Amino acid sequence: MILPKASCDDCSAVTGKTEQTILKQSFGAIRNTLGLPTRNPKARTRELPVVKSYFQPGAAEPHKSTETALPSDQYPLHFIGLLMDQPGMISGHPNWQPLPWEFYSATNIDDFRRVNPDQGVALRIGAVNPYVFAQFLAKIGHSYAVATYGLDAFEPLLLDLIFSKTDGRFRPWIGGEKIVPPQEKDGLHHISASRVARGGSEFLLVKMRFFRLFPSPIYYALAGRLRTSTTR
Template sequence: MKEATDKIFGEIQPFNPKKVTFPSIGKCIYCDASNVTLTDEHIIPLSMGGVQIMEKASCEACCKIINKFETKFAKEIFGTFREKHRFPSRHRKNRQNEIEVTKVNGDKFVVPLSEFPAPTYMIKMATAGILNGMPPSVDTSFLWQFVVITNDKELDDFTKKYGQDVTYKLRFLIKEFAQTMAKIGHAYVMANFGNIEFEKLSTDLILGKTENPSLSYVVGGSWEILPPIPNAGHIWGIRVLLTNPDTLLIIADIRLMAASSTPNYHVVVGRTRDKNAIQKIIQICRDSELNSTA
């Protein structure tokens, strides 16, 4: 694949990022429906500390589908992690200060949440299939690997105090993980390029439209786990890639919770061969590069 352009713009958000609002494009960013009630959309879910909002971006039907997997993602993968790190929640009153842990022999006891290492996981992914010339139906997500994310010092201290035989339960949710990454990437691109026509590549996965969508066609990641960036929150960026013959791919880069050792993810959100659209997109990239260096 010939690489003519590889421009990137985006930001490393601080742990408590500024609220940013992107304007509506007057239709649902997932299914294109207009003349329907549209609701504001958090680009990174609020439950994961996302504060960037695209106004009137999602129709009711799409919102329902997305809510379902985002809730699973936030609750079942990052549940205790979010509690411990006080991520935003719509149910603040239910906050706990303690957590019940279970030993291997089934004994249960309660510990302060501040001492609990709250392990969570991320998934190591290979490059998205489309970037390797794979057809959409080929699913290589069976090669993905789970990486447990925890603070080593906290885990050490906890084990010293409470013993080695504490059990940690993590439910592996590959599809919801891929869908959440695809949704975040798609929403960032639509917030920046929503008024330009291009082929949407990740909406089938997001909306679960095909019966067995290949998880690895448009979603991928860095195989290596990147070192922590102190005080960083989430990181996002948008890249464009000019491939043969004259096709522009729009790629979103995402790294969640960069203050921990976490992988990078990429989502191939869009594709266009239209010269006008390509020019507009590259211009936006150039302008934002100028802004960021000014």
């Protein structure tokens, strides 16, 4: 699904920066290893960075860290993201009330042991910024809602989050399911939209799931409040 001329140059620069942060820092390794499409194929590398942290028995902090690289075909496949329950505006929490989130990762432990057999060494293979990750979900959710229902069908709720105007808050509009479904063999990603009634209004909720070859979480983005004239 493509939205031609979907944003001006200024907006594209902002959203593009968010997208590139997630695609490189959080999803970069898996995209490279799986050979997924990219606008810059020449930038795809045969080696991927990894930081090795060395721990003494019982220590909470490493006594030494070194950066190295692994061939991309040997790199441990993994998913990294957030684990959340439903957006606060859906679950009924006030916008000002802090809502929890957790870091989430899924991988094949045998892949890690194959490249890192030493139990005293930890591998750091990815990073995720929670607010930027939420902005990434918001951009996808808003874009899909516009493409599916039309720009005038709803009052958007995600624009301030997309443009970093929410003082670090994202849980009122971004969430998911705490129970992670099992991995699936068919289809890499999923996205869909549905109507949800809350407090006398009807909202447009976009559902997303990435890299279903892992037991990856389901995410929700509350795209907007449907206008009363919307019949679709």
